Amino acid sequence: MAKVRDMALASRGRHQIYWAERNMPVLLKIRERFSKEKPLEGLRVAASLHVTKETAVLVKTLAAGGAKVALVPSNPLSTQDDVAAALAEEGVDVYAWRGMNEREYYNAIGFALSLRPDITMDDGADLTVALHKLAHGIRDRTTDYVVEISGNLDFRELASKVRGGTEETTTGVIRLRALHREGKLLYPIIAVNESYTKYLFDNRYGTGQSTWDGIMRATNALIAGKVVVVAGYGWVGRGIAMRARGLGARRVIVVEVNPIRALEAVFDGFEVMPMSEAAEVGDIFITATGDIRVIRVEHML
Ligand SMILES: NC(=O)c1ccc[n+]([C@@H]2O[C@H](COP(=O)([O-])OP(=O)(O)OC[C@H]3O[C@@H](n4cnc5c(N)ncnc54)[C@H](O)[C@@H]3O)[C@@H](O)[C@H]2O)c1
Incomplete structure (x- = not known):
């Protein structure tokens, strides 16, 4: 049936x-x-x-x-x-x-x-x-x-x-x-x-790409020149940040609560700051944390 x-x-x-x-x-x-x-x-x-x-x-x-x-x-x-x-x-x-x-x-x-x-x-x-x-x-x-x-x-x-x-x-x-x-x-x-064959590939490269595909289809936005804020520098977040750079984003900012992952983001060449600061300058915000209330009302005011 x-x-x-x-x-x-x-x-x-x-x-x-x-x-x-x-x-x-x-x-x-x-x-x-x-x-x-x-x-x-x-x-x-x-x-x-x-x-x-x-x-x-x-x-x-x-x-x-x-x-x-x-x-x-x-x-x-x-x-x-x-x-x-x-x-x-x-x-x-x-x-x-x-x-x-x-x-x-x-x-x-x-x-x-x-x-x-x-x-x-x-x-x-x-x-x-x-x-x-x-x-x-x-x-x-x-x-x-x-x-x-x-x-x-x-x-x-x-x-x-x-x-x-x-x-x-x-x-x-x-x-x-x-x-x-x-x-x-x-x-x-x-x-x-x-498994390695999941998170190293699907999360990072698959979702890294499809997230941008979704945003571009939904908004028709030009990514070049934009300030992109990615919350979470896990496997998905790093794929999204990597592809943001490739699409020509002017700045790619990472917001991450795990200090080691935040450090990785810095060494990968991204800016790292709290959401309260990123909210002031970002054009496009993407959360890839698996968490809720990462962007809150106070960040929008
Ligand atoms: N739609 C898809 O195709 C797809 C594919 C894979 C994963 N996912 C989802 O994407 C999300 C992320 O997956 P992942 O594999 O990257 O997970 P992960 O655990 O590797 O990374 C999540 C990161 O977010 C950080 N984080 C958690 N709460 C935070 C907060 N409040 N502020 C800032 N950073 C915070 C963690 O420290 C961690 O580094 C999950 O919800 C997962 O289910 C979706």
Whole structure:
């Protein structure tokens, strides 16, 4: 079963996926092997990931390995409707459309959990945290939305049957580590974000580039000559700062609370100062901290 924006978009989605496949030879090699060996036969996978052409290549690979996959978004704004339609056409249980509201977003998680997954895949931990809240009997607005679609399952039992999960991003790993510290994590999670091949590349170069792509598409701003302020000099922040320089920013200022990372920023040739000072001079502000209230009202006055 699937719920997507418009099945008529499927053919465009197939082309998108084909394009991504041409640039993902490693995953295609794995798919080739999976098709023969079927290592995931009989496994149910609930995936909360960006529903994009690249994720589609992953999902098709899991399916080739024999898995039954339910795919829902990890962000209500990143879904590519044509790709969702193409996956639905191939029999993947997709519940995703661009611009879902909060209720629809958590309904989608309910849809994925009703698959009674053996494995969860997450990007930001919304699905894993929702399942854990329900398994621990915690109810709030978001879990109410989940249950609207999943129904009142025995979530404790459901979680106990999950063999393991994956978490892709820094923020998700932080949330799950907190659960683990409180002794509440109910199954093992592979912190994909901790692998060299993730944070050294996706966080730094991938997000470094796509952040600027998003800003330029949204604002049509010319970056040359601007004063750019980047909060957080972690893997994402350093990619953004590096690309700001390449785009011709007049000054690139880093705001960082970790003194060693602040020092690295200085040695990499960036100015470092507190947000209270950067706020006076910056034209474009980007936070890449995983933290909240990095830019506050007092910085805007
Ligand atoms: N959208 C994407 O594609 C994508 C990809 C990777 C990471 N992320 C997200 O980007 C964020 C950063 O990821 P990362 O891998 O660079 O994390 P990181 O832990 O390597 O870096 C975060 C940095 O922010 C600093 N920091 C924290 N609070 C701060 C504050 N209040 N003021 C200034 N600095 C502060 C920390 O000291 C740290 O150096 C996370 O939320 C992560 O989930 C998004």
